[in-house]
Amino acid sequence: MPAEAAMKPESHRTTPDSLDPQDWQDLRNQGHRMLDDMIDYLSSIRGRPVWQPIPDAVRSTFQVGLPYEPGSLDDAHRRFMQDILPYAVGNSHPGFMGWVHGGGNPVGMLAEMLAAGLNANLGGRNQIPVEVERQVVQWVREILGFSEEASGLFVTGTSMANLIALWVARVAMLGTAVRKEGIAPNGGKLVAYTSAGAHGCIAQAMDLAGLGTAALRLIPMNAAFEIDMALLEAAIADDRAAGLQPFFVAATAGSVDVGAIDPLSAIADLAVREQIWFHVDGAYGALGMLAPEIAPRLAGMERANSVALDFHKWGQVPYDAGFIMVRDGALHHATFSSPVSYLRRESRGMAGGSPWPCDFGPDLSRGFRALKAWFTLQVYGADKLGQVISHTCALAQYMKQRIETSAQLELLAPVSLNIVCFRHRGKSGMDGAKLDRFNADLAVAIQESGKAAPSTTLINGQLAIRAAIVNHRTESAEVDALIDSALELGETLSV
Numbered sequence: 001m002p003a004e005a006a007m008k009p010e011s012h013r014t015t016p017d018s019l020d021p022q023d024w025q026d027l028r029n030q031g032h033r034m035l036d037d038m039i040d041y042l043s044s045i046r047g048r049p050v051w052q053p054i055p056d057a058v059r060s061t062f063q064v065g066l067p068y069e070p071g072s073l074d075d076a077h078r079r080f081m082q083d084i085l086p087y088a089v090g091n092s093h094p095g096f097m098g099w100v101h102g103g104g105n106p107v108g109m110l111a112e113m114l115a116a117g118l119n120a121n122l123g124g125r126n127q128i129p130v131e132v133e134r135q136v137v138q139w140v141r142e143i144l145g146f147s148e149e150a151s152g153l154f155v156t157g158t159s160m161a162n163l164i165a166l167w168v169a170r171v172a173m174l175g176t177a178v179r180k181e182g183i184a185p186n187g188g189k190l191v192a193y194t195s196a197g198a199h200g201c202i203a204q205a206m207d208l209a210g211l212g213t214a215a216l217r218l219i220p221m222n223a224a225f226e227i228d229m230a231l232l233e234a235a236i237a238d239d240r241a242a243g244l245q246p247f248f249v250a251a252t253a254g255s256v257d258v259g260a261i262d263p264l265s266a267i268a269d270l271a272v273r274e275q276i277w278f279h280v281d282g283a284y285g286a287l288g289m290l291a292p293e294i295a296p297r298l299a300g301m302e303r304a305n306s307v308a309l310d311f312h313k314w315g316q317v318p319y320d321a322g323f324i325m326v327r328d329g330a331l332h333h334a335t336f337s338s339p340v341s342y343l344r345r346e347s348r349g350m351a352g353g354s355p356w357p358c359d360f361g362p363d364l365s366r367g368f369r370a371l372k373a374w375f376t377l378q379v380y381g382a383d384k385l386g387q388v389i390s391h392t393c394a395l396a397q398y399m400k401q402r403i404e405t406s407a408q409l410e411l412l413a414p415v416s417l418n419i420v421c422f423r424h425r426g427k428s429g430m431d432g433a434k435l436d437r438f439n440a441d442l443a444v445a446i447q448e449s450g451k452a453a454p455s456t457t458l459i460n461g462q463l464a465i466r467a468a469i470v471n472h473r474t475e476s477a478e479v480d481a482l483i484d485s486a487l488e489l490g491e492t493l494s495v
């Protein structure tokens with residue numbers, strides 16, 4: 001062995017293979033087959049069951065040891081088609097009405113492939129992908145009626161967006177010193193308010209922000225499932241009298257259980273009077289601004305200090321695409337920016353373009369979520385998304401009528417937007433826990449039939465079958481499938 005070769009470290013003597021293919025044409029052919037399969041999947045989705053139970057044998061194929069040796073892409077693709085694709089939860093299917101899941105869209109799917117190919121890290125730096133995110137931020141300002149001072153950021157979902165809002169509000173109340181000292185010196189008295197119908201992630205955000213869920217007042221709702229303003233005001237007065245410091249109220253625009261919209265203008269007025277942060281959880285409802293008949297019902301949201309929303313719900317962008325907008329962008333920046341030498345900014349070169357997205361949230365490495373939202377808005381246009389949103393609400397009204405004209409079914413909550421809560425009256429003499437069990441079993445039977453997919457919730461302590469119509473593919477045929485299945489399976493269900 002020559003002397004200089006012997007001195008080189010081992011890894012320098014052999015060039016390891018990269019992860020790129022030996023034959024790009026093979027990869028191209030395989031990639032085209034994969035794309036064709038997904039286009040086939042979406043174009044023929046109506047012919048599939050919404051959801052089907054997962055066989056144990058399939059589940060166990062995902063409980064094996066780490067593969068040390070290479071496998072073929074063709075095999076992995078075959079596994080996907082055979083064992084993964086058929087057993088997803090089915091929210092792309094027009095019959096899916098469980099929880100609040102968006103249906104995605106084909107253009108967003110293609111954009112995801114482009115984003116993955118580019119492999120951009122949207123933490124920051126001087127790159128056009130960050131400008132694409134800024135473009136969507138600008139569009140969200142336009143949708144919500146916010147000014148240039150407002151900042152925006154893509155995040156995983158509204159759970160994270162609500163948490164970010166709470167972190168910013170905490171800095172607004174306690175000053176940036178809280179970032180160093182923690183909340184202990186002054187934060188022990190902070191209290192927050194939301195409706196009893198608010199999503200559980202608001203309480204979770206209180207927990208994660210170190211403020212504690214005990215400092216969150218869950219204000220009862222009125223008959224329309226909106227926060228009771230008199231009780232909210234009374235709770236704030238009581239807390240002040242007890243020496244506590246009210247600092248944050250989270251209104252909901254489109255509640256998770258029934259689709260109620262809290263009185264946003266009245267809450268905005270109250271927040272000004274009380275000098276507290278006004279946040280709107282608009283997970284799905286905020287994009288109702290795109291629908292001409294819903295936008296007026298969201299009046300007051302434009303006065304919020306912060307709004308959380310999800311493009312992956314009514315915005316139809318593939319998961320995940322949550323978003324936070326903060327009126328005072330400088331405060332938002334002051335909540336998260338952390339100068340460190342290895343993220344030093346310059347006025348030119350790749351480290352230009354400050355502030356960066358990482359200065360507005362906890363994530364440094366971030367994917368290119370903005371691209372699928374940009375494509376979706378660019379290709380379909382905001383008006384089309386608004387029409388989809390309106391259509392889902394019209395379908396909810398149709399479902400309400402079907403329930404009201406079916407003697408065996410009863411509505412359990414007003415239908416304010418796109419969510420319908422109902423139950424089967426069950427067999428004669430059935431009530432209380434037995435009727436709840438019957439309806440829970442009925443919801444499962446409908447899911448297992450593959451014809452429709454509702455979820456369940458509790459409305460005034462009664463178990464409700466809940467249909468949230470979010471998907472742009474849903475039509476009256478799917479509403480009929482759900483109601484017909486509830487009636488038919490309700491007849492045959494053994495109790």
Ligand SMILES: Cc1ncc(COP(=O)(O)O)c(C=O)c1O
Pocket residue numbers: 099100156157158159160199201252254255256281282283284310322
């Ligand atoms: C009103 C409301 N807030 C928050 C969330 C949580 O959103 P995400 O699942 O995107 O975190 C949801 C989810 O359905 C919701 O409906």
